[in-house]
Amino acid sequence: MPELARLRAEQPVSPLVIPNGPTTWLVTGYRDVRAVLGDTENFSNDLASLFGGQSEDSDPGGLGFADPPKHTRLRRLIAPQFTAKRLRELEPRIGAVVDGCLDDMAALGEGGEPVDLVAAFAQPVPALVICELLGVPADERGDFQRISNNRFDISDAAPSSGLDAVKESVEYLGELVARQRARPGNGLLGRMISEHGDELTDRELAGLADGMLTGGYDTTASMLALGTMLLIEDPALRTAALDPDRIAPLVEDLLRYISVVQVAFPRFARRETSIGGQRIGVGDMVICSLSGANRDEHLGTGMEQVDPGRAPTSHLAFGHGIHHCVGAQLARREMVLAFPALLRRFPTLRLATPAAQLSYRPFSIVYGVGSLPVIW
Structure with missing residues (x-):
């Protein structure tokens, strides 16, 4: 990321031109990004307010x-669903999901032909974990995976196709909430309805479910694919991934280094303020580069490489402040379980296409590779 490194060194708060958009600033330095993400007094996330008020139609949920x-109210209600106790309860199911996907992947590669790790492993693992989390019925999980894939596949789609995919996703989640309202299950939605049903509308519940899909599917899928690529290309990283004492810190540095969510949700200045000495006007939009901040030397030396022995850093891969990802610990557990299981199952796993020839998604919100052909 040489351009981000240059901006971070020379102009860490720089103007960003968005045609027909508001005055916009790109923030690339760790201290400044962290300060913006943690400042709810001067910066707002509320798109509904920005685009015409608080009507239900303008609220993305x-x-x-x-x-x-x-x-504050919604976070207070959903946070207890991600406690250490809840994650321990879910962990055996995560392990079963990983093992099932590895079985399917092994069957696909029986003839020795390359297998797309994105489609066979990286995508189905988080999709099925979210199914377990939300309480999606077993007979609907195939459709849920298809909806999840369509929801984020914007690389070659016309704008109308992308909107149709989002509409299908929201409609399905709304129907799921309605069914859970009538007969609560043991998943997150069912528990929230049982515990807080009178405090949440169906739209709010569907919005929270969509947030789980938005924050927990494509991000984890991209981390599994890109992380695997790094692990199988570097023998030292592969060895660390197979060590139970080293896998957790390795995952942490992979999260920092890859930063699949490369920019945070935009912030809008509530009042005139400043970032790193740069004046920011009322209504200005601020884009925080998480990928730029996570390679800032403020976090330590050698930030342009993955170091499995690196001491924990306060990286921003999951954001910061009140919008720090509520499912961060779940994502970590998925990777801590999935990477070693994959490498143990396929000890000779390697790329079937040179890394330099892989195609990365040019228009996705989440950084990722379109496909990852592997053989073993």
Whole structure:
């Protein structure tokens, strides 16, 4: 990321031109990014307010685009679903999902032909974990995976196709919420309805479910694919991934280094303020580069490489402040379980296409590779 490194060194708060958009600033330095993400007094996430008020139609739902006090209320209700106890309860199911996907992947590669690790492993693992989390019925999980894939596949789609995919996703989640409202299950939605049903509308519940899909599917899928590529290309990283004492810190540095969510949700200045000495006007949009901040030497030396022995850093791969990803610990557990299981199952796993020839998604919100052909 030489251009981000240059900006971070020379102009860490720089103007960004968005045609027909508001005055916009790109923030690339770690200290400044962390300060913006943690400042709810001067910066807002509320797109509904920006684009015409608080009508239901203009509210995208979920936590990502909500300010306090709405955000505070919703976060208070959903956070208990991600406690260490809840994750321990879910962990055997995560392991079963990983093993099932590895079985399917092994069957695909029986003839020795290359297998696309993205389609066979990286995507189905988080999709099925989210199914377990939300309480999606077993007979609907195939459709849920298809909806999840369509929801984020914007690389070659016309704008109308992308909107149709989002509409299908929201409609399905709304129907799922309605069914859970009538007969609560043991998943996250069923528990929230049982515990807080009178405090949440169906739209709010569907928005939270969509937030789980937005924050937990494509991000984890991209991390599994890109992380695997790094692990199988570097023998030292592969060895660390197979060591139970080293896999957790390795995952942490992979999260920092890859930063699949490369920019945070936009912030809008509530009042005139400043970032790193740069004046920011009322209504200006601020884009925080998480990938730029996560390679800032403020975090330590050698930030342009993955170091499995690196001491924990306060990286921003999951954001910061009140919008720090509520499912961060779940994502970490998925990777800590999935990477070693994959490498143990296929000890000779290697790329079937040179890394330099891989195609990366040019228009996705989440950084990722289109496909990852592997053989073993």
